[in-house]
Amino acid sequence: MFGGLKQWFDPESAHSEGTTPDYRFSLANERTFLAWIRTGLALIAGGLACAQFLPPLPIARLREIISIALLVLGGLVALRAVDHWARAERAMRLGVDLPRSRFPAILAIIVAIGAVVLVVTVLHRVLA
Secondary structure, three states: OOOOHHHHHOHHHHOOOOOOOOHHHHHHHHHHHHHHHHHHHHHHHHHHHHHHHOOOOOOOOHHHHHHHHHHHHHHHHHHHHHHHHHHHHHHHHHOOOOOOOOHHHHHHHHHHHHHHHHHHHHHHHHHO
């Protein structure tokens, strides 16, 4: 997942191999990176909001668990964003297939499970 850390911090090393792709593709790759960064920031903001504004929940420490989970997930999304950006840029320069990733599916499943946990918690609070 984190192969080629040098690509993250040394953009010149990425330009030393392969050929320059069409700039539209590089810019699209950058927009995708920025969308993932926004997702990571939103998860981090949600984690902070839960920690600060969510009232204590009926299950002990659930509020803190939700907060920490969102903060960690936001950090992972940010790291995954830069890794995918670097790998996609390298693939375009080398003219090979873009890297495949299960990360979007895994993230979607984690968010859906989190939503189900929150729905159950809210229902438990309303019906109790």
